[in-house]
Amino acid sequence: MKAKPLQLDFHKQARAFPWLGIVLLLSGGLALVWQADMQEGIDLRKDQVERRAENVSERGRALDAKDSRVTSTEPASAEFAAIVSQQMKAPTEGLRLLEKTWIKDIAYLRIDVETIERLVKIDFEARDRETVLALVDGISKESLVERVTLLRQTAKQGDPFQPTQAQVEFWWKDAPR
Secondary structure (H helix, E strand, O other): OOOOOOOOOOOOOOOOOOHHHHHHHHHHHHHHHHHHHHHHHHHHHHHHHHHHHHHHHHHHHHHHHHHHHHHHOOOOOHHHHHHHHHHHOOOHHHHHHHHHOOOOOEEEEEEEEEOOOOEEEEEEEEOOHHHHHHHHHHHHHOOOEEEEEEEEEEEOOOOOOOOEEEEEEEEEOOOOO
16 A cells, blocks of 8 residues: 655645634643642741741740749748648658558558648558558557548458458658758
C-alpha cells in the first residue's frame, strides 16, 4: 500500500468550531482562580495562627514574670508562712514513728503521710486481730503520738488463713529540739 502524500492547505476553512478546546481553556482558568483564592485563605489562616502563638507566648512570659514576683515577695501573713514551713518539712518524723512500732506479722498495703496535719494513714494486713491491736497499742505508747484511731478492721473471708485487714491513722507532735 502506497502512502498518500501529506498536503497542507492554510486557506481552507475549519469545518467545526473547537468547543472542546474552549471548554478546557475556561475550566483551566477557573481552576487557576480557585487555587489562588484557596492559597489566599491559607495564608490568612497561617497569619492568624502566628498571631495567636505570639499572644500565647507573650501571656506566658507575663505569667512567668508575675509568678517570679509573687514567689520573691514576703509571705502575706504569719499563718501563710506557717503553712509554707509545714509543707517544707519532710515526712520523716511520721515514718520514723511507724518504723519504731514495726511488727513482722504485718504487711503495709498503703502509707499516706500528710506533713501539714502531721497525720499518717496506714492500710495493712495482719495475721490476726491481736497483731492489729498490738500495732495500735505500740503506736499509742510513743511519746510523740497525739492520737491513734483504728478506722476499720475486717477479716479476709476468701483466704484460708483469714488475715485481718485494717486501717489506722495517727497524728504526731513536733519533736522537741
